[in-house]
Amino acid sequence: MERFKSDVLLFIYNDLQEGKVVRKNDVINKFSINERTFYRYIKDIKDFVEKPDSVLIGEKIIMDREKGGYILNGKNEKNLNEKEVLSISKVLLESRGFIKTEIEDIINKLLEICICEDKENIKYIIGNEVVNYVSPQHGKKLLDKLWQISTAIKDQRILDIEYFKMGIDGRVEDKVSRRILYPQGLLFSEYYFYLIAFIEGKSYEYPTIYRVDRIKELTITDRKYRVDYSKRFKDGEFRKLIQFMQTGELERIKFRFTGGSIEAVLDRLPNAKIVKEKQGEYIVEANMFGKGIKMWLLSQGESVEVLGPEKFREEMMETIEEMRNLYLNLMEVR
Structure with a gap:
């Protein structure tokens, strides 16, 4: 009898822990118990969960009339729910x-820790993808490599890498090229992870x-490098200055934008500012590394005109002219 009671209690408790709704009739029918016994078991679990020295501080078993059963209130606030797991999986x-x-x-591990009643629904939504x-x-x-690099950055350890250029x-x-590096940051951009290092x-x-995927061998040495905290590398700030993980010279770029969504431009260039606006035409300024911003500006076609600096404007014009000549030459060949 005691073992049978334990089975029922564990069944109810596990369902509550997984974010499921415990419905009276489901439990009664599954274990052939009466209503009085069900309520007694619910009280036992409630006393265990809500006792002062419980590890489940702040959580309570309540009757949710909308869902038609008992739930562990507070569980969803501390764990990933189905909406969050779905969003993370999509990204x-x-x-x-x-x-x-x-x-x-x-994704399977995310689903395991998800607190929701119907994980199968998430699997169905993302299944095709x-x-x-x-x-x-x-x-x-x-x-493993990402973790090694992150550990080296945290501990300020010098890296010895073999790299395919x-x-x-x-x-x-x-x-293979060998490099001795002072790792500064780890970034992700357009399908790839990047190690930022001196x-x-x-x-x-x-x-x-x-x-990172081109690093053949990676060794965290016992040597440390010093960090000047007043000049330490800031991943977030560096991220605002770079496009397509291409560096070049850091310049203050000024351009005219007449495309469909200025919001998309500001999301793409986090430190960009609108300095002038008139009837769907925007003058935008941004501090960016030249190579990457040039690639992005060219991808915008006739929606963008570079206004400055003059040297950068001329470089854009030369590139556009080279592209034009390429197409003209192709036409002549045909």
């Missing part, structure tokens, strides 16, 4: 930052960028 799938096996493992998920071309597992033909070189012995004003 992860869209990012395409991990290979399929890693993304499936992460998971099945048709396309891994990034590098095909490498990254979680990009060749002039647009393909990754077979030859090279030992070099006095560059800004750090160098390395794609």
